[in-house]
Amino acid sequence: MTAPIITIDGPSGVGKGTLAQWLACKTGFHFLDSGAIYRSLAYGVMQKNLSIDNLEPIIELAKMLPVEFKATSILYNGQDITSKVRTEEVAAIASQVAPVPEVRVALLQRQKDFAQLPGLVADGRDMGTVVFPEAPVKLYLTASAEIRAERRVKQLKNQGNDANIAQIIQDIKERDERDSNRKTAPLKPADDAFLIDTSNLDIDEVCQKAESILWDKGILK
Ligand code: DC
Numbered sequence: 001m002t003a004p005i006i007t008i009d010g011p012s013g014v015g016k017g018t019l020a021q022w023l024a025c026k027t028g029f030h031f032l033d034s035g036a037i038y039r040s041l042a043y044g045v046m047q048k049n050l051s052i053d054n055l056e057p058i059i060e061l062a063k064m065l066p067v068e069f070k071a072t073s074i075l076y077n078g079q080d081i082t083s084k085v086r087t088e089e090v091a092a093i094a095s096q097v098a099p100v101p102e103v104r105v106a107l108l109q110r111q112k113d114f115a116q117l118p119g120l121v122a123d124g125r126d127m128g129t130v131v132f133p134e135a136p137v138k139l140y141l142t143a144s145a146e147i148r149a150e151r152r153v154k155q156l157k158n159q160g161n162d163a164n165i166a167q168i169i170q171d172i173k174e175r176d177e178r179d180s181n182r183k184t185a186p187l188k189p190a191d192d193a194f195l196i197d198t199s200n201l202d203i204d205e206v207c208q209k210a211e212s213i214l215w216d217k218g219i220l221k
Contacts, residue, residue: 004029004119004219005134007127010141011176011187013148015198015206019141020123022207027121027219032114034124034131035094036074037107039085040067042093043076052096055103062097062106095175099182104130119219125179128190137217139210140189143199145172 006023008016017033024031044061045052052058068075074082084090097103104126111131114120122131128138149168156163179187189195194213198206214220 001117003115003117004136005115005132006119006121006137006139006214006219007132007135007190007193008121008123008139008141009125009127009129009187009189009193011125011143011148011172011179013152013172014141014143015151015203016123016141018203019139019206019210020121022203023210023214024121026211027119027214029119029121030114030116032111032120032122032124032127033069034111034122034127036069036085037065037067037110038094038098039090040074040076040081041065041097041103041107042090043081043085045093045097046090047076052093055100058097059100059102059106062103065107065110095178099178099184101184104184125187126185128193129188130185133190137214137219138190138193139213140193140195141206142195142197145169145176147199148172 006027006029008020010016020031020033023029041058041062044065045058048057048061050057050061066077072082073080074085108131111122114122115132124131128135128140146169149165149172152168153163153165176187196206196209201209211220
């Protein structure tokens with residue numbers, strides 16, 4: 001029996017991670033945070049002091065990336081880097097290494113290996129288009145840049161940080177532009193993806209919508 005796969009793609013800040021973890025809990029499926037793999041590579045690039053202008057050693061590192069996922073922790077060479085990969089610095093490097101075609105090829109099988117019984121919820125940018133094109137359920141989340149920026153500002157304020165909304169909107173738009181226009185695995189919905197616009201929905205409403213799709217598709221019984 002092959003493991004059923006639910007893919008969740010969309011731009012950053014749209015709520016994919018929250019929905020993916022909720023669905024993984026609801027279904028009892030495994031969870032793949034593919035962005036965390038790119039972030040772990042970026043961590044390795046920083047740790048080894050590699051230059052983004054010399055791609056060869058970065059591609060070699062991607063082929064042998066010493067990263068493991070244990071429950072909710074990310075281990076790099078056995079060391080817990082779960083919170084270290086969440087910094088803006090790591091995100092910036094991840095977004096520079098992620099468009100490199102050889103890096104994506106090197107990380108492809110590692111992502112496919114997550115497809116194990118009883119099933120998988122896979123969160124990323126190209127889960128439904130490149131990594132798991134055979135997935136029976138593909139969700140694609142969208143929300144306007146302004147709404148995503150407002151959510152980010154709220155999150156930063158809750159953490160006690162200042163936030164400049166205009167700057168955040170601009171950063172989000174630039175990142176969307178880069179992700180959507182890159183040559184390899186650009187951010188776009190698969191032809192057979194269900195689109196969910198989360199702009200005017202709270203997280204519970206997004207989860208309910210996704211859940212009803214899983215019932216319709218026979219994933220939940
Ligand atoms: O979702 P995230 O912010 O953790 O992703 C980190 C970076 O990796 C971001 O620049 C997008 C990139 N990424 C990607 O290119 N493909 C994926 N499947 C997941 C993330």
